[in-house]
Amino acid sequence: xxxxxxxxxxxxxxxxxxxxxxxxxxxxxxxxxxxxxxxxxxxxxxxxxxxxxxxxxxxxxxxxxxxxxxxxxxxxxxxxxxxxxxxxxxxxxxxxxxxxxxxxxxxxxxxxxxxxxxxxxxxxxx
Numbered sequence: 001x002x003x004x005x006x007x008x009x010x011x012x013x014x015x016x017x018x019x020x021x022x023x024x025x026x027x028x029x030x031x032x033x034x035x036x037x038x039x040x041x042x043x044x045x046x047x048x049x050x051x052x053x054x055x056x057x058x059x060x061x062x063x064x065x066x067x068x069x070x071x072x073x074x075x076x077x078x079x080x081x082x083x084x085x086x087x088x089x090x091x092x093x094x095x096x097x098x099x100x101x102x103x104x105x106x107x108x109x110x111x112x113x114x115x116x117x118x119x120x121x122x123x124x125x126x
Contacts, residue, residue, distance in 0.1 A: 002028045002121060003047060007039045007065065008054035008081070017052060017081065017105045024107055024114050036060035040068065048076070050117045052101075052110070055082030055089060063089070066096045077117035081105055 004021055008014045014032050021030060031048060033039040035057055042048065051069055053062035060068075062080045069076060080093040083103040093100045099113040 002049045002118070004028050004030050005033065005039060005042055005048040005051040005053075006030055007033045007036070007051065007057070007062070009034050009057045010054070013054065013103070013105075017110075020105050020107055020110055021052070021114065024111055025118065036065040036068070039065055043069065043072070048073075049121055050077040050079075052079045052081060052105075052113075053098075055080050055084055063092050063096065063098075066093070066098050070096055070098075075120070077113070077120055079110065079113045081110075 006014055006017055008017065018030050018032065021028065031042050031046065033042050036059055053065055055062040062082065066078050066080060069078060078098040079101050080098050081101045081103055082089060085102050090100045101109050101113060
């Protein structure tokens with residue numbers, strides 16, 4: 001069972017991204033969080049295989065959360081999703097070895113990240 005952590009302060013955005021992930025990977029389980037603190041609690045409470053993080057959130061932004069997750073889970077596939085398509089944000093996501101996905105999250109936009117993540121997870125035997 002593959003578990004996806006979906007973090008966005010917007011419930012609607014979580015629903016949209018969740019439906020998109022479910023359409024592409026229906027057997028994957030989703031865990032949702034509305035901010036970085038909830039996300040960090042979720043990864044302590046259970047095994048999470050990959051993360052889809054919103055960039056703009058109150059408190060820690062998605063890149064700060066990605067950096068924290070990267071310390072504990074160096075191999076975890078991470079995507080940063082945002083409507084804030086700035087070169088600086090894209091560059092910081094790449095520095096963290098995270099995939100950048102523009103909002104709105106569509107099947108086409110996230111398909112590459114999910115299929116790449118599935119391949120990586122199969123290789124490490126998740």
